């Protein structure tokens with residue numbers, strides 16, 4: 312049985328970014344596809360065969376909360392890059408609405424869009440996009456220059472973000488003198504220099520080797536903690552998505568397959584596709600106690616140790632196995648359920664390829680933000 316934990320959606324009023332019915336169709340007479348149900352309902356391959364069109368993004372609706380790290384994940388070709396470019400209309404959507412801070416972005420003219428892209432959004436790309444003939448400090452301050460800020464202001468702000476991303480001492484180097492990881496730090500600093508409301512990342516670390524990649528992921532986690540920016544982060548890497556994302560949108564062939572927190576995707580996959588996707592994830596590192604707590608049985612002692620519902624199974628394992636009493640899962644003084652060896656071992660000893668799903672828990676995700 313699958314756990315049915317409901318995380319309420321962020322409603323439109325408190326969303327920073329609200330996307331409704333978004334489509335991007337490439338190909339001849341693309342506009343007709345979202346409008347005509349007999350075309351809109353075709354899967355990607357059938358649509359391509361019938362019309363020559365590709366639905367890169369199909370009928371996506373979701374809200375992004377202020378301060379959230381929203382991850383868009385999917386295999387190559389699933390539509391991630393197209394989606395993230397549609398958000399600022401670098402790619403013009405075919406249908407749907409885009410509301411940012413209450414403003415209808417699809418109604419914005421070119422001038423307004425340019426201003427928004429300059430002041431509210433910053434993008435970090437896979438291939439850094441640095442200007443090779445400019446020093447680090449001048450790459451970082453480029454956006455401020457375009458915005459017409461004075462040289463002393465630019466320098467001050469550039470230095471601030473260079474320090475923030477750990478590039479101090481490299482201000483006067485040229486990009487080619489830096490390693491890939493350092494170049495991406497310049498990309499990050501440049502994106503932060505504008506003090507945008509939203510940072511958009513398109514597979515920023517895919518070109519980096521695994522160690523540097525992990526280091527840069529940690530850097531994003533740290534920066535998010537320090538500057539608290541809203542982030543939309545595109546990746547095809549599940550572990551990256553789980554590490555960074557408050558919520559993850561899993562896409563396939565342009566459509567949304569599941570939107571949820573990492574533990575929801577792992578604990579309650581929406582279908583076999585998601586189940587396959589998360590099959591190799593070490594569940595004990597992702598699932599929290601709220602997923603495995605059960606109601607106490609008749610006569611069971613309730614004087615065991617207490618843990619919070621957001622404790623990872625991995626962190627609770629030692630205590631649960633060492634305790635001769637069931638561990639109580641307690642939230643704000645309220646008993647949500649108990650956990651014994653059986654519940655822990657079902658997760659920890661689970662072979663990677665078994666069809667595992669969390670059991671329903673009495674625990675309520677009451678301490679989650681109201682998404």
Ligand SMILES: Nc1ncnc2c1ncn2[C@@H]1O[C@H](COP(=O)(O)OP(=O)(O)OP(=O)(O)O)[C@@H](O)[C@H]1O
Nearest residue numbers: 337365367385386387388389390391392393394547
């Ligand atoms: N300009 C275009 N013209 C026609 N088809 C396009 C265009 N851009 C993207 N597509 C198609 O749209 C689909 C989604 O592409 P997109 O690049 O958004 O996917 P992705 O998930 O970002 O993949 P990747 O990780 O490989 O970049 C693909 O089938 C792609 O071939």
